[in-house]
Amino acid sequence: MNNKISRIFQTIWFFSYAVVGSIILPSNADAQFMGFKVDAAIAYSAAPGSVSGGAIGIIHPVPFFPNIGYSSIKFEDKQEVTDASESTSSVILTTDTTINTFNFFYYVPFPVVTISVGIGLGQDNLNTGMETKTKIEETFENSEQTPDNSIIKTSVSETFIHIGLPFWNTIEFHLGYHLMSVSKIDLTSKKSTSLQGNYNISKKNYTGGMTTVGFQVAF
Numbered sequence: 712m713n714n715k716i717s718r719i720f721q722t723i724w725f726f727s728y729a730v731v732g733s734i735i736l737p738s739n740a741d742a743q744f745m746g747f748k749v750d751a752a753i754a755y756s757a758a759p760g761s762v763s764g765g766a767i768g769i770i771h772p773v774p775f776f777p778n779i780g781y782s783s784i785k786f787e788d789k790q791e792v793t794d795a796s797e798s799t800s801s802v803i804l805t806t807d808t809t810i811n812t813f814n815f816f817y818y819v820p821f822p823v824v825t826i827s828v829g830i831g832l833g834q835d836n837l838n839t840g841m842e843t844k845t846k847i848e849e850t851f852e853n854s855e856q857t858p859d860n861s862i863i864k865t866s867v868s869e870t871f872i873h874i875g876l877p878f879w880n881t882i883e884f885h886l887g888y889h890l891m892s893v894s895k896i897d898l899t900s901k902k903s904t905s906l907q908g909n910y911n912i913s914k915k916n917y918t919g920g921m922t923t924v925g926f927q928v929a930f
Contacts, residue, residue, distance in 0.1 A: 745771055745772065745929070745930050746769075746770045746928050746930055747767065747769055747770065747928060749766075749926060750765045750923035750925030751924060752766075753924055755784050755919050755922075756920045757917045757919030758784075758786035758919070759789075765782075765784075765925065766923055767780060767781050768780035768781075770929065777815035777816060778817065778818075779815060780813070780829065782814060782831060782871070782889055782891075782921070783809070783810065784809070784810045784921050785807070786807075787805065788804075788915075789804065792804070792910045792911065794908040795909065797852060797908060797909075799852050800850060801910075802848065802849040802850075803847075804899070805846045806843050806844065806846075807845075808841065810893070810917070811840065812832060812833035812867055812891070813837065814829045814869055815829055816828060816829025816871070817829070824875060826872065826874055827873045827875075828870075829869075829871050830868075830871075831868070831889075833867035833868075833869070840865060840866050841864065842862070842863070843861075843863045843896065844860065845863075845899065846859075847861060847906075849908065851907035852907075859902045859904050860902070861900065861901040866893070867892065869892070870889075872887065873886070873923075874887075881928065881929050881930070882926065882929075883927040883928075884925075885924075885926070886923070886924055887924070888921070889921040890920050891917075891919060891920070893916075895914040895915065895916045896914060896915055897912070898912070
């Protein structure tokens, strides 16, 4: 699956560079400024509740060189599964998920509003990617078992778009949407002990979209 993610990332990269980049670069080269953008995450479609995190970016006037950014999203997920044949046995999975990526983006010339598009990647060897830390608490035939933990790391690919409203060519307020693509994972696959009961625990899919709001300041 990691190879599939890498191929998707490479395809998006070449497409963005060859097609979108040919439109964006002349405009980006004319904008002689330095600045930064800061975004706060307000939702993630694969998260059951509240989230924290967002994105940051550094913008510059250097021609033919992409702007650089970083995205991060954190949330908690909790589920309880009961043994189908023994109702007094159940397991609770409490998972803390973190998704981090490095990304590159360009600005697309557009009247009235500003649009930036980008791609990103997270991998363990870059100290990014997706990490899930799952606490496993089992009650087997009304007897509580010793809690266990399962920590899983996997790669992430990212595509995003920001649409903003500029003021005085120095300040911009914008909305963003970041699509994070990851493989399905078995949250209990890295546990150190075996479960006593028989539970139907489906693989988890944390692929989703992060919605952000933020601002940009240029100098």
